[in-house]
Amino acid sequence: MKPDMSPEDFSNCPRPKADYDRILLSHGSGGKLTHDLIERLFVAIFDNPMLDKQDDQAIVEVPKGRLSFTTDSYVVDPIFFPGGDIGALAVNGTVNDICMCGARPLFLSAGFIIEEGLLFEDLRKIVESMKAAADMAGVAIVTGDTKVVNKGKGDKVFINTSGIGVIEHEFDISAANVQPGDKIIISGGIAEHGVAILSKREGIAFETDTKSDCAALNGLVESILKIGGAAVHTMRDPTRGGVAATLNEFAGTSKVGIRIQESSIPVAASVVGACEMLGLDPLYVANEGKLVAAIAPERAEAVLAAMRKHPLGTEAVIIGDVVAEQSGMVSLQTRLGAWRVVDMPVAEQLPRIC
Amino acid sequence: MKFLDEYRDPEIARRIFGEIAKVTTRDWVIMEICGGQTHSIVRNGIDQLLPDKIELVHGPGCPVCVTPLEMIEKSIALARREEVILTSFGDMLRVPGKHHDLLSVKSEGGDVRMVYSPLEALDLARKNPAKRVVFFAVGFETTTPHTAMAVWQAHREGLGNFHLLVSHVLVPPAIESLVSSPHNRVNGYLLAGHVCAVTGWRQYEPICERHNLPMAVTGFEPVDLLDGILSVVRQLESGKATVDNCYPRIVTRDGNPAAQRLVDKIYGVCDRKWRGIGNIPSSGLILRDEFKQFDAECIFDLAGTEVDEPPECISGLVLQGLKKPFECPEFGRKCTPATPLGATMVSSEGACAAYYAYHRFSNQLPTSSATEDKQ
Numbered sequence: 001m002k003p004d005m006s007p008e009d010f011s012n013c014p015r016p017k018a019d020y021d022r023i024l025l026s027h028g029s030g031g032k033l034t035h036d037l038i039e040r041l042f043v044a045i046f047d048n049p050m051l052d053k054q055d056d057q058a059i060v061e062v063p064k065g066r067l068s069f070t071t072d073s074y075v076v077d078p079i080f081f082p083g084g085d086i087g088a089l090a091v092n093g094t095v096n097d098i099c100m101c102g103a104r105p106l107f108l109s110a111g112f113i114i115e116e117g118l119l120f121e122d123l124r125k126i127v128e129s130m131k132a133a134a135d136m137a138g139v140a141i142v143t144g145d146t147k148v149v150n151k152g153k154g155d156k157v158f159i160n161t162s163g164i165g166v167i168e169h170e171f172d173i174s175a176a177n178v179q180p181g182d183k184i185i186i187s188g189g190i191a192e193h194g195v196a197i198l199s200k201r202e203g204i205a206f207e208t209d210t211k212s213d214c215a216a217l218n219g220l221v222e223s224i225l226k227i228g229g230a231a232v233h234t235m236r237d238p239t240r241g242g243v244a245a246t247l248n249e250f251a252g253t254s255k256v257g258i259r260i261q262e263s264s265i266p267v268a269a270s271v272v273g274a275c276e277m278l279g280l281d282p283l284y285v286a287n288e289g290k291l292v293a294a295i296a297p298e299r300a301e302a303v304l305a306a307m308r309k310h311p312l313g314t315e316a317v318i319i320g321d322v323v324a325e326q327s328g329m330v331s332l333q334t335r336l337g338a339w340r341v342v343d344m345p346v347a348e349q350l351p352r353i354c
Numbered sequence: 355m356k357f358l359d360e361y362r363d364p365e366i367a368r369r370i371f372g373e374i375a376k377v378t379t380r381d382w383v384i385m386e387i388c389g390g391q392t393h394s395i396v397r398n399g400i401d402q403l404l405p406d407k408i409e410l411v412h413g414p415g416c417p418v419c420v421t422p423l424e425m426i427e428k429s430i431a432l433a434r435r436e437e438v439i440l441t442s443f444g445d446m447l448r449v450p451g452k453h454h455d456l457l458s459v460k461s462e463g464g465d466v467r468m469v470y471s472p473l474e475a476l477d478l479a480r481k482n483p484a485k486r487v488v489f490f491a492v493g494f495e496t497t498t499p500h501t502a503m504a505v506w507q508a509h510r511e512g513l514g515n516f517h518l519l520v521s522h523v524l525v526p527p528a529i530e531s532l533v534s535s536p537h538n539r540v541n542g543y544l545l546a547g548h549v550c551a552v553t554g555w556r557q558y559e560p561i562c563e564r565h566n567l568p569m570a571v572t573g574f575e576p577v578d579l580l581d582g583i584l585s586v587v588r589q590l591e592s593g594k595a596t597v598d599n600c601y602p603r604i605v606t607r608d609g610n611p612a613a614q615r616l617v618d619k620i621y622g623v624c625d626r627k628w629r630g631i632g633n634i635p636s637s638g639l640i641l642r643d644e645f646k647q648f649d650a651e652c653i654f655d656l657a658g659t660e661v662d663e664p665p666e667c668i669s670g671l672v673l674q675g676l677k678k679p680f681e682c683p684e685f686g687r688k689c690t691p692a693t694p695l696g697a698t699m700v701s702s703e704g705a706c707a708a709y710y711a712y713h714r715f716s717n718q719l720p721t722s723s724a725t726e727d728k729q
Contacts, residue, residue, distance in 0.1 A: 259720070263364075272358070279702065331719050335364045336576055338399020339719040340712040346691040 023118045028148030042110075042144055045127045046134070050107075050142040058142035060107050063166050068103030070094060071162035079126065079156050082196045083211030087126035089288060090159040091133035091141075092216045096237040099218040100291065102173045102225050103165030105137060110144040110161050115154035126157065137216035139163065165218075169225065177233045178254035180324040183300035185293045187220060187307060188213070188315035189266045190243055194285035195274045206277065210270045215289030220312045224293060227306040231299035237291050241345050244283040246292050247330045248344040250322075258330045260320030260342070284345050294322060357603070361575030370580040374587055375405045382590050383409045383539050384583060385532075385675050387525060388546035389416030389703025390574050396708040398576045400583075408587065411539075411675030412708075414528050415546050417493040418445045418701035419673060420628040425521045426451040427659040429490045432519060432650060433464040439482060441475040442490040444468045445701045450694055452661045472504035472518075479508070479516035488650045491518040495549045498522050498639060499613035502620040505641065505648050517650040520641060523626055525549050526557050527637035532674055533565050540675055542568035542586035547578070547601040554609030555597045566595045573601040620645055629697060630663060630670025667696035672705050679709040686714060 026033045043051055050058040074090040084092075091108065098105040110130065114123065134141050141161075196212040199205065217237060225232055234254075238246035243265070251258045267275075267282045275282050289312060295303045300318060307313030320332075330342040360366070386392055392412040395401050401410050414420050430451050433440035440456065447456045447468060460466035465485075469475050472489045479487035491501040501518055508516040525546065532538060545558060550571045562569050568589035572582030581600040589595055599605055617639075626638025641649045650656075663670075666684050671677040679685050679698070689695040691707055698704035 276358070326718050329718065333720075334397070334399045335362060336367050336398050336400065336403060337364070338402045339721075340397065340399055341714055341719070343711050343714070 021120055023114050023116060023120060023123060023148055025116050025148050025150065028114070028146055034146065037146065041124060041127055042146070045124075045131050046110075046141045046144075047131070048140040048142060050140065051144070058107070058109075060142060062106065062164070063168070066167040068098045068101050068105075068165040068167055069162070070097040071160065072097060073158060073160040075155065075158045076197065077155060078197075078200050079122070081200050081212055083192075084214035084288075085126055085129050086157060086159055087129035088133040088214050089212075090161045091130050091137065091139070092214050093239070093288060094161040094163045095137045095139060095216040095218055096288075096291075098163045098165040099221045100173075100235045100237060101167060102169055102171060102221060102232065102235070103167045104222075105139045105163055105165040105218050107142045108134065108139050108161050108163040110141050110159060112144070112146045113154055113158040113160075114146065114148045115156050116148055116151045118156050123157065126159075133216065137218055171225075171230050171232060173232055173234055175234050175236065175250050175253040178250045178256050178258075178294040178322055179233055179296070180256055180322050181297050182233055182294040182322040183297055183318045184247070184258060184260060184320045184322065185295055185300065185304055185307065185316055186243065186266065186319050187217075187291045187293075187313045189268045189271065190238070190287055190290060191267060191271045191275060191280075191282035191285035193239075193288040194242070194280075195271050197286075198278060199274065206274065208270055208274050210268065210274060213287055213289035215312055217289065217291050217312060220291065220307065220310045223306045223310050223313075224303055228295055228299050228303040231296035231303070233294045233296060235291050235293045237289075238287050240286050242282070242284040242286060243292060244281075244330070244342050245345055247342065250292075250294060251330050252328045252344075255327045257323040257326030257328075258320060259323060260330065260332050262332050262334050264317055264319045266315050266317055283342060297321075358575065361573070361577040363577065367576050367580055370577065370584055371403055374408070374580065374584050377584070377591055378405045378407050378587055379591060381407045381409070382541045382587060383411055383675070384542050384544065384586050385411045385413045385540040386544040386572070386579070387413040387415040387529070388544075388549070388574075389419065389701065389705070390548075391544060391546065391572065391579060392416070392705050393703050393708050394574050394576065395579060396712045399712075400576060400579055404583070408583070410583075411678075412672065412705035413543075413675060414532075414628065414631060414673040415494060415525065415549075416673075416698070416701050416703040416705075417497070417523070418449055419669065419697040419704045420523060420631065421446070421449070421492045421521045421697065422627045422629045423451065423661050423663055424627075424659055425492075425519065426455075427661050428651070428656045429456060429519055430454055430459055431656055431659055432488050432654060433459045433466050435654070437486050439465045439467060439478055439485050439487045440490065441467050441469045441478060441487060443470075443492070445703075446490055446492060448694075449697050449700045472501045473507070476504045476507055476513070476516055479513055480511075483515060486515045486517060486653075488517045488519055490521070492521045494523060494525055494546070495553045495617075496546075496551075498617045498621065499552060499610070502617045505620050505645055506616060508648060509645060514647070517648050517653055518641065519650040520639060521626075522621070522639040523628065524623070524637050524639070526561060527634050528628070529558075530561055531631075531634045531637070533561065533567060535674070537674070537676055542590055543570075544572040544579070544582045544586065545569055545597070547571055547573040547604055550601070550605045550609060552610050552613050554607050555599065555605065556607055556609075558597050562595055562597050568595045569597045571597065571599045571601050571605050573604065628673075630667070630673050632670070664695050669696035669698040669704075669706065672698055679706040682706070686710060
């Protein structure tokens with residue numbers, strides 16, 4: 001190198017590429033590409049003062065009260081599906097877990113494990129979708145992390161979200177608090193998320209109008225609490241394992257029996273059709289925007305009316321009640337009038353042969 | 355939903371329940387052949403709502419349940435081979451072999467994939483020319499046209515890396531075997547509607563005549579099943595026996611001749627072992643000599659996979675209608691859907707699994723009644 005060269009003399013040299021269409025391992029290495037990814041994508045899109053500071057932690061102001069704290073990881077395949085995507089799911093799912101005890105969700109964290117080769121554009125869509133879902137739910141994504149793993153060591157993208165909310169009431173809303181006499185209410189048609197996902201899964205793909213019900217339920221929870229108060233004994237979003245698993249959890253934890261009516265369970269015709277074809281029972285298929293609640297009988301009708309006024313509860317309905325007998329058991333009266341057990345699912349339902 | 359709601363209508367069902375009660379004067383044992391029908395009967399509680407004089411017993415028509423243990427072992431041995439992608443319908447994956455099931459082989463790194471159709475397996479073979487794709491071909495006459503079509507396509511394309519592990523079985527020889535058994539206690543049969551959609555019911559007529567055995571081609575919805583039961587009871591009460599088509603919206607006497615021709619082109623008939631029951635003459639299908647290159651048992655060395663059934667499992671007696679799942683001492687104890695001893699506890703169509711899921715605590719449930727008012 002000649003001693004008299006100045007920096008300007010390097011201006012025509014090829015510079016390291018900064019814009020890639022796909023995520024590279026270097027995007028997770030902590031160098032310039034990582035910095036750019038965080039700055040231009042996550043911070044730019046999530047956009048809130050706590051995240052903007054880009055410290056190792058977010059410092060948040062929390063109103064007085066007990067806190068609700070939860071975490072969940074999202075590995076859904078495919079990452080884009082009718083009615084949502086892995087980003088919306090990661091926000092709504094955690095918001096729902098926070099608020100089922102009646103908490104008001106406030107802040108989320110987001111950890112991304114990205115498989116090398118993910119399209120940058122796909123990641124952008126996912127992050128934008130998270131922002132839209134967070135805005136809709138009234139929460140801020142205030143801290144996060146990104147790792148990139150070798151191709152084949154992940155599956156496009158996995159997202160972990162944790163979140164906190166504040167409990168501003170004194171009620172005991174818990175799966176252990178279901179009481180004989182309670183009415184079981186479901187907020188709308190079941191099994192839509194599971195069917196929407198299956199309809200796009202490789203090797204199964206079929207035509208259906210069914211969209212995932214993926215939604216944040218904190219608004220609906222607020223309207224339930226406002227009207228129901230102490231009569232709200234428990235709420236839960238029946239995700240994996242479906243309504244059957246949730247009701248079995250209620251019955252088992254509270255040591256009560258739950259009796260439901262098959263004819264009252266809301267299932268959209270397109271969901272019935274898909275489940276018939278796949279050999280699945282909708283009671284065991286996942287939901288991502290529904291809740292099941294046990295409400296003391298004297299307030300059940302009022303809560304139902306309030307739920308129906310909320311856009312996410314227009315199809316809410318009472319599907320059964322809680323009894324002291326048959327502790328731990330969920331039973332269902334079929335359309336024909338016979339009674340049978342609704343068991344806890346053992347494993348994922350396997351599609352049948354014929 | 356059209357073609358569904360009207361066959362689930364509680365009012366129509368109640369009317370037929372009433373009619374069945376009216377015509378029944380004696381004790382009758384009726385077997386539904388198909389596991390799908392067993393599932394629908396138990397799930398809807400039809401068995402609880404019939405007159406006490408009518409006993410429903412559950413037949414061997416669950417393909418997962420009757421696939422012999424050694425075929426499961428062969429599928430596991432294939433799935434463990436480096437060069438093999440083993441494909442199967444979903445419910446085969448959890449059927450226990452001697453020590454493992456296909457899902458655990460998958461967790462150990464075996465390439466096991468669930469498919470909905472053998473044609474998807476064929477597509478995998480096209481896309482993975484360096485691998486051998488084996489489809490575990492189980493099932494009755496309903497599924498044979500699909501696997502036959504896959505072989506025919508592979509043959510036409512000259513696809514050398516697609517194979518079937520064939521364990522197909524046939525319904526009429528099984529009925530013949532059940533009827534001829536000295537232990538037989540079944541008075542009439544509900545035939546599997548979807549099997550008859552392919553085969554028609556012509557081949558059941560000789561069995562019906564020979565044994566004066568009432569039969570009804572029956573569908574799967576509650577009203578379909580009740581129609582079939584009513585037909586068989588009427589025949590039994592009148593002493594007449596015929597093959598009555600109670601599923602006319604789907605089934606014709608001759609079935610689907612194109613599918614039958616294709617199956618006949620690809621497969622010949624062989625003796626086959628049924629899990630829990632044993633060998634039934636001329637009850638299985640085997641690839642014809644000109645398609646042997648598609649037969650996994652001819653291509654791979656699968657010696658040493660012979661195994662015995664667990665002695666405590668009574669699934670053979672259940673599949674022959676000789677015992678109810680409740681009568682097994684291990685039912686709900688050692689044998690549960692999470693720890694199945696036999697395939698009848700694995701498949702959603704297996705009688706033991708259906709009883710476990712829906713009837714396990716039936717003595718603690720409220721009394722069932724077809725006329726009870728509901729919310």
